Amino acid sequence: MLHRTQHLLHNTIANWQDWHFGPEEIRAPPTLIRRLTAGLTNESFLVGNQDFQAVVRVNGHNGLSLGIDRQREKMLLGALNSLSCIPTLYYSDSNTLVTEYVDGRHPLKEDFADGMIQNQFRNALAAIQEIEVGHLETRCYVDYIQLYSDQLSNFDDLSIIEAAAQEIDNAHWTPVIAHHDLIPANIILNSSGVFFIDWEYSHLGHPLIDYLALFGAEACSKKADKRLLSALITLNFGIVKLWHAVQDKTFKT
Incomplete structure (x- = not known):
């Protein structure tokens, strides 16, 4: 794991009380469970505890060159947050995004x-x-x-x-x-x-x-x-x- 990724992941988990869980009651800080993906742009990790699981996405450093606007993504996810086909957004900043973990498979x-x-x-x-x-x-x-x-x-x-x-x-x-x-x-x-x-x-x-x-x-x-x-x-x-x-x-x- 790159130092930048490790640092951002650690800080995001450490600041778990800034996440917005809605009506859910989270009683203990999450811990890293496993790495999910190392995509072409970002890296994603499964975190959680006995109460819940979430995905922490560490954004790639080259988002601007790829036309990515993190504020726009956050705004649109907020607008879509009530839909059942969209994972719930818990937290977002310029470097990381935390959402509900959805277990399943990718379509064939x-x-x-x-x-x-x-x-x-x-x-x-x-x-x-x-x-x-x-x-x-x-x-x-x-x-x-x-x-x-x-x-x-x-x-x-x-x-x-x-x-x-x-x-x-x-x-x-x-x-x-x-x-x-x-x-x-x-x-x-x-x-x-x-x-x-x-x-x-x-x-x-x-x-x-x-x-x-x-x-x-x-x-x-x-x-x-x-x-x-x-x-x-x-x-x-x-x-x-x-x-x-x-x-x-x-x-x-």
């Missing part, structure tokens, strides 16, 4: 074709997209692409990705809370239903961004015209490529 390829799970996905997205958030500007996808491209040189297909982002920004649509990173690693399934975790790339965005991630282009074909749908697909793939390029550059410098 065949789960995305399961009718019951598809309905859970739809219901969760519908509930999320019904939540209104004031005082937050809609994501400008052109600016978002530029944030990545400004850190790179000679990136292939940049003009195609920029054109797709411009197409989406110029179209008429109603912004909703969008996760923007609904990969299997950010989805948990258990007997209670579906949970979406790791909201650090969330923003007010296009309502089909998350639907595309979960259901694919064919399932979204009746929700948008072909030109806009093509732009959304291009944007999704483009953001992933740009993200990896910036992440690789960050680790090499």
Whole structure:
């Protein structure tokens, strides 16, 4: 464990009385149980005691270069905190985030074709997209692409990705809370239903961004015209490529 990670994890656990548990009564400080993941951006740890368990996420040091706004994430998680598909937020600052621990598994390829799970996905997205958030500007996808491209040189297909982002920004649509990173690693399934975790790339965005991630282009074909749908697909793939390029550059410098 890196010194920075160890230091932040220790301090966050030591300040457990600053966490907001709501009606739960926590009588003893948590201790580290085990490391959960060492992701490409962050590291997560399971902590707890006999009363409860929680996840402490230690944020990566390069969040700004990846377009992550921790205050925005905290605000949106607060807005979504009443939904059953979102782990309860206990604590957040610029370096760490503490949420309810949700036990379960990540979906497999065949789960995305399961009718019951598809309905859970739809219901969760519908509930999320019904939540209104004031005082937050809609994501400008052109600016978002530029944030990545400004850190790179000679990136292939940049003009195609920029054109797709411009197409989406110029179209008429109603912004909703969008996760923007609904990969299997950010989805948990258990007997209670579906949970979406790791909201650090969330923003007010296009309502089909998350639907595309979960259901694919064919399932979204009746929700948008072909030109806009093509732009959304291009944007999704483009953001992933740009993200990896910036992440690789960050680790090499």
